Amino acid sequence: MSDAALNPSVESPPAAAPVAAQASIAQIFLEFLIIGATSFGGVVPYLRGSLVAKRGWINDKEFVEMLSISQSLPGLNATNMAILVGEKLRGALGSVAAIIGVCVPGAVIMYVVGVFYRNHGDHVWVTAALKGVAAAAVGLILSTVVGLSKKSLAGTFDFVFMALTVIAVNRLHQSVPRTLIAVGLLAVLFHRPRKEQKESVGP
Numbered sequence: 001m002s003d004a005a006l007n008p009s010v011e012s013p014p015a016a017a018p019v020a021a022q023a024s025i026a027q028i029f030l031e032f033l034i035i036g037a038t039s040f041g042g043v044v045p046y047l048r049g050s051l052v053a054k055r056g057w058i059n060d061k062e063f064v065e066m067l068s069i070s071q072s073l074p075g076l077n078a079t080n081m082a083i084l085v086g087e088k089l090r091g092a093l094g095s096v097a098a099i100i101g102v103c104v105p106g107a108v109i110m111y112v113v114g115v116f117y118r119n120h121g122d123h124v125w126v127t128a129a130l131k132g133v134a135a136a137a138v139g140l141i142l143s144t145v146v147g148l149s150k151k152s153l154a155g156t157f158d159f160v161f162m163a164l165t166v167i168a169v170n171r172l173h174q175s176v177p178r179t180l181i182a183v184g185l186l187a188v189l190f191h192r193p194r195k196e197q198k199e200s201v202g203p
Contacts, residue, residue, distance in 0.1 A: 033104065036105035037105035043078040043081075044141060047081055060152075063148070086098030
């Protein structure tokens with residue numbers, strides 16, 4: 001008989017924490033290929049819908065953290081996110097598969113659209129269609145912001161940091177990197193572990 005059965009005081013080992021869904025290189029490439037081919041009007045809602053809701057490869061907390069890194073660094077959010085998610089799932093090969101998958105559809109489609117726009121860009125119907133797509137893009141981004149804010153904005157001061165960012169970029173016309181660094185430092189100072197918190201944790 002086991003020690004746990006002979007001695008009830010012996011504790012059983014804790015259950016393993018659930019792990020994220022596994023992904024192959026082919027699955028990563030295919031998923032980012034679909035994202036690149038269908039992400040009309042902004043890639044962020046499609047990234048969250050595919051990677052978090054559909055595949056479960058990352059959770060909302062990880063998505064927000066990766067998106068924050070992607071927006072803080074040069075380059076497009078889509079390619080930056082592809083590199084981060086691919087590396088997390090399958091290392092360097094995962095990053096390569098993800099970035100190729102997300103870039104190829106857009107490159108091909110934009111070349112075709114570029115040729116069409118050069119020849120017919122001044123047509124009244126084309127202009128109207130572009131205005132409609134622009135409005136839809138704002139709606140897609142807003143829906144993603146609302147969904148993520150429910151899990152990311154936990155306290156009152158989180159809304160303060162968000163408001164400071166909007167005011168600095170939109171009203172004071174500060175650059176995004178400068179604003180992110182300044183607001184990020186304020187957030188780090190505010191959320192740093194307090195002395196009483198350290199004492200409550202203890203050794």
